[in-house]
Amino acid sequence: GEDVEQSLFLSVREGDSSVINCTYTDSSSTYLYWYKQEPGAGLQLLTYIFSNMDMKQDQRLTVLLNKKDKHLSLRIADTQTGDSAIYFCAVPSSNTGKLIFGQGTTLQVKP
Amino acid sequence: DAGVIQSPRHEVTEMGQEVTLRCKPISGHDYLFWYRQTMMRGLELLIYFNNNVPIDDSGMPEDRFSAKMPNASFSTLKIQPSEPRDSAVYFCASSWDRVRTPLHFGNGTRLTVT
Numbered sequence: 304g305e306d307v308e309q310s311l312f313l314s315v316r317e318g319d320s321s322v323i324n325c326t327y328t329d330s331s332s333t334y335l336y337w338y339k340q341e342p343g344a345g346l347q348l349l350t351y352i353f354s355n356m357d358m359k360q361d362q363r364l365t366v367l368l369n370k371k372d373k374h375l376s377l378r379i380a381d382t383q384t385g386d387s388a389i390y391f392c393a394v395p396s397s398n399t400g401k402l403i404f405g406q407g408t409t410l411q412v413k414p
Numbered sequence: 415d416a417g418v419i420q421s422p423r424h425e426v427t428e429m430g431q432e433v434t435l436r437c438k439p440i441s442g443h444d445y446l447f448w449y450r451q452t453m454m455r456g457l458e459l460l461i462y463f464n465n466n467v468p469i470d471d472s473g474m475p476e477d478r479f480s481a482k483m484p485n486a487s488f489s490t491l492k493i494q495p496s497e498p499r500d501s502a503v504y505f506c507a508s509s510w511d512r513v514r515t516p517l518h519f520g521n522g523t524r525l526t527v528t
Contacts, residue, residue: 345520346507401512402517
């Protein structure tokens with residue numbers, strides 16, 4: 304079946320760049336998403352990329368998509384303590400049409 | 415827009431009791447999803463509705479779980495009887511489309527079954 308994998312934990316220093324990676328086994332030709340979850344809250348849409356794009360930049364966020372390797376990444380420039388959260392990638396399955404979420408990457412930002 | 419509204423935010427109940435979780439989706443969204451989040455299993459899709467009709471309930475763990483959507487602005491997820499292993503955060507989400515538009519999540523209901 305389809306699978307979406309993320310590393311579970313990333314720790315960076317304030318001001319550094321963070322790169323969160325996601326690999327998937329299957330995707331339909333539509334949008335791939337990054338969500339952010341802060342403690343005690345639901346998932347918030349952070350950014351997204353259409354499957355025919357390689358890169359999307361949105362202020363401090365850069366999304367890279369390598370369709371050949373089925374690899375999605377999220378880069379946060381100048382990481383701040385307020386960026387500390389869990390980050391989920393979500394990929395639509397071409398088989399079921401459902402959105403498949405990764406396990407989430409906990410980003411810890413040290414001052 | 416107020417976003418997706420879930421109630422209650424926290425629910426503590428004893429094993430064997432009935433639990434009802436509530437959700438009000440964003441007005442105009444045709445799709446409504448119920449997810450469960452635990453440390454062990456991550457985020458699991460339980461069921462989703464399109465235009466108030468249940469489309470896929472393959473993620474509902476057991477017959478103890480049921481979900482309804484009587485109208486476009488309200489949905490419930492019921493667990494009867496509840497068990498300690500049902501303890502989790504339950505999220506409701508809504509969207510215009512199943513995958514081509516982003517999901518908008520509520521803040522969740524944290525359920526603790528003792």
